[in-house]
Amino acid sequence: MTAVPRYSTPAIVLHWLVALLIFVAFPLGLYMADLPLSPTKLKLVSYHKWIGVTVAMLAALRLVWRLTHEAPPLPAAITGWERRLSAVTHGLLYVLILVIPVSGWLMSSAKGVQTVWFGVLPLPDLIGKDKALGEQLGELHEALNYTMLALVVLHVAGALKHHFIERQPFLQRMSLRG
Structure with missing residues (x-):
């Protein structure tokens, strides 16, 4: 039996940790968005921000790791268009994983609500308070999240x-169990 080329353990751990945090942050964002202003909503918004800042930091670490460590080669049976689609999808996912938390931070800054990571570390506002800009950034944040959802569905489906279907060892590539 031939060994399946796998990602490195740090790459696998970062992949699944970021994925887990996104799978928590996305539905939390959907749920909290329509809640009326209340202590519960403020608490959920804080949790959402904490997850977002953590995702951004882990994504930056993941990107550095990825740029300094080669990915395992795709199986030879993967066609040219599949290779291109995979590269574009992965590239866009990396961009969105970094840009979405920043868009949320910008939105919070524009709305005049400081981001405080885990309730302990206040992060500087990235821009001045501007209610109209805050609303536009909120719409952008939402659109970026739905774009990422579509890409995640494509990624998982692939x-x-x-x-x-094709019996290629794709899931083992990103599994801690060799």
């Missing part, structure tokens, strides 16, 4: 297609 991995499952290759693994279950």
Whole structure:
């Protein structure tokens, strides 16, 4: 049996940790957005921000790791268009994983609500208070999140297609169990 080329353990851990945090932050953002202003909503917004800042930091670390460590080669059976689609999808996911938290931070800054990581570390406002800009940034933040959702669905569907339909060892590439 041939060994499956796998990502490194740090890459795998960062991948799944970032994915888990996003899978918590996205539905939390949807849920809290329509809540009336209350102590509960403020608490949930804080949790959402904490997750977002953490995602941004882990994503930056993940990007540095990825730029300094080669990904395992794709199986030879992957066609040229699939390779290009994979590269574009992964590139856009990296961009969005970094840009979405920044867009949320910009939105909070424009709305005049400081981001305080884990309630302990106040982060500087990135821009001055501007209610209209805050609303526009909120719309941008939402659009970016839905774009990422579409890309995540494409990413997962591709991995499952290759693994279950084409019987290529895609899931093992990102598994801690070799």
